[in-house]
Amino acid sequence: MKHTISALVKNRFGAVAEVTDVFRRHRVNFKSISCAETEEFDVSRLVITVENHDDQIGAVLEELKTLDSIAELDDLSRKEFVDREMALIKVGFTRESMAQVMQIFEVFRANVVGMGQETISVEITGDEDKVDGLIKMLRPHGIRSLCRTGVVALKRGDE
Numbered sequence: 399m400k401h402t403i404s405a406l407v408k409n410r411f412g413a414v415a416e417v418t419d420v421f422r423r424h425r426v427n428f429k430s431i432s433c434a435e436t437e438e439f440d441v442s443r444l445v446i447t448v449e450n451h452d453d454q455i456g457a458v459l460e461e462l463k464t465l466d467s468i469a470e471l472d473d474l475s476r477k478e479f480v481d482r483e484m485a486l487i488k489v490g491f492t493r494e495s496m497a498q499v500m501q502i503f504e505v506f507r508a509n510v511v512g513m514g515q516e517t518i519s520v521e522i523t524g525d526e527d528k529v530d531g532l533i534k535m536l537r538p539h540g541i542r543s544l545c546r547t548g549v550v551a552l553k554r555g556d557e
Contacts, residue, residue, distance in 0.1 A: 399452050400429070402481060402551050405444045405462065406470040409435065413467035417444060420461050424454045430483070430548035441469055445481075447549050474551055481551035485529045486511070488519045490540035499539055506532040517542055 407413045414433055421428065426448055433444040448455070455473065462471055474481075487508075491499045503510065503520055506528065512519035522532050526549065533544065 400447060400449045400475065401452075401455050402474040402479065402549060403446045403448070403455075403459070404470075404472045404474055404551055404553075405446075405468055406436065406441050407433075407444050408467050408469060409440045409442050410467065414442075414444060416465055416467050417446075417462060420458055420465070421446070421448075424458045424461075426454050426458055430546070432483075432548035432550050443550075445549055445551050472553070474553060478554040479551050480554055481525060481549050482523055483526060483529055483547050483549050484521060484523045485533070485544065485546045486519060486521050487533065487536060487541060488512075488517050488543040489536045490517055490542055495539055499536070502532070502535045506535070508532060519543075 405417060407417060418428075418431070429447040429449050431444070431446050433442050435441070436443050459471065459473060462468055489499060499518065502508075506522055506524075508520040508522040510518060511521050522529055529546065533541065
């Protein structure tokens with residue numbers, strides 16, 4: 399099962415390292431991790447996704463709750479939430495393939511952000527399946543570079 403864990407952490411030296419060390423000790427590997435300031439300058443939201451570690455996640459969450467650097471902790475996996483990630487992709491093209499590549503971008507609503515003589519760079523924002531889908535469609539054209547942000551997530555509704 400995929401777990402999306404959202405933690406509000408205090409912005410202080412070593413806080414994120416302290417959190418990630420708990421996962422290391424429990425031998426849980428990240429699928430993605432992202433962290434940035436929230437509306438409060440002294441608090442950051444850390445979003446970690448993991449897969450196939452159901453037996454360890456309970457112990458990880460219990461240990462995380464004991465850390466002073468954690469202000470709030472939530473496993474969103476059993477709640478309604480919205481998640482997104484962004485990717486920048488540089489793909490090769492030829493005169494012959496340009497129309498097909500542009501059509502793929504249009505279908506996925508990817509935005510062109512740069513262009514060279516042999517490559518074109520796009521950004522895409524969406525859920526993991528959408529980003530994975532675009533990458534799959536572009537692979538035959540030759541992906542030259544790829545960078546993903548990792549998942550960001552919030553609970554739906556007023557909670």
